[in-house]
Amino acid sequence: MSVCDxxxxxxxxxxxxxxxxxxxxxxxxWFKEMDPTDSLxxxxxxxxxxxxxxxxxxxxxxxxxxxxxxxxxxxxxISKAFKTELACGSVVKLTFRKYMGWGASExxxxxxxxxxxxxxxxxxxxxKVGKPVRAYxxxxxxxxxxxGFRGTSVHREAPAGDxxxxxxxxxxDPWAGGAETGANTxxxxxxxxxxLGIAKQxxxxxxxxxxxxxxxxxxxPF
Numbered sequence: 671m672s673v674c675d676x677x678x679x680x681x682x683x684x685x686x687x688x689x690x691x692x693x694x695x696x697x698x699x700w701f702k703e704m705d706p707t708d709s710l711x712x713x714x715x716x717x718x719x720x721x722x723x724x725x726x727x728x729x730x731x732x733x734x735x736x737x738x739x740x741x742x743x744x745x746x747x748i749s750k751a752f753k754t755e756l757a758c759g760s761v762v763k764l765t766f767r768k769y770m771g772w773g774a775s776e777x778x779x780x781x782x783x784x785x786x787x788x789x790x791x792x793x794x795x796x797x798k799v800g801k802p803v804r805a806y807x808x809x810x811x812x813x814x815x816x817x818g819f820r821g822t823s824v825h826r827e828a829p830a831g832d833x834x835x836x837x838x839x840x841x842x843d844p845w846a847g848g849a850e851t852g853a854n855t856x857x858x859x860x861x862x863x864x865x866l867g868i869a870k871q872x873x874x875x876x877x878x879x880x881x882x883x884x885x886x887x888x889x890x891p892f
Contacts, residue, residue: 672721675859678840680797682817683858683866686769687717694768701740701764704747710740713769720863727863728855734846739865741765741815743844758844759813762804765842766815770802772889777804779887782876789886790871793839794819794832796890802842805869805876808884812849815842816869816886841867841878848879 674684693711701710710716719726719738729737735746742748743761752760766772782789793803793816803816818840821832846864848854855862869878876883 672718678818679820680818682802687713697764697768700751703751704745721859721861741844761844762813762815766802777887777889780892781885796888801890803886803888805883806885807881810849810881817842837871839869841869843867850879
């Protein structure tokens with residue numbers, strides 16, 4: 671039986687796919703081409719594919735278009751529904767709507783560099799209350815989801831508290847292997863996957879796949 675990855679302090683993949691049993695919100699027709707039998711309504715089935723089925727979680731070129739990871743933007747059915755393979759932002763939003771409580775409307779958006787605002791701590795606080803974040807990499811024109819975090823103290827003598835930690839973020843990437851090379855993988859819950867990644871805080875910046883995350887969106891108050 672697949673288990674959660676205990677290396678993440680907050681992990682919405684575990685919370686919403688393994689530990690929640692309802693079928694989630696309806697997303698209309700968008701997943702129908704991908705999943706005509708509604709198998710993706712079973713959250714634990716999605717978690718088990720991600721952590722225990724390499725053909726879906728770590729597909730080669732021959733399996734990519736049939737991989738049923740819900741946020742796989744190059745699945746043949748998703749591409750047919752959107753009439754493009756480049757629907758990364760919409761696929762992240764659909765996944766968040768179906769499984770993680772997002773609404774149908776577009777969420778508020780803010781630049782990571784917004785004056786007198788700490789984007790890193792906003793993301794941490796959003797995740798703590800179960801609200802995932804959609805992130806934009808402007809130079810790559812690519813969207814990913816932020817669904818978990820873990821942090822370490824900036825110094826062994828630093829005061830306690832979130833503001834004195836450096837963070838890594840668990841990324842839900844709709845482009846298998848990352849949009850830069852398509853070859854990146856991480857180990858999550860003991861399984862190798864191309865559909866998750868790790869973003870890292872560098873000062874006030876957050877870097878993923880060689881690119882800066884420039885904007886974030888979500889329903890947690892700014």
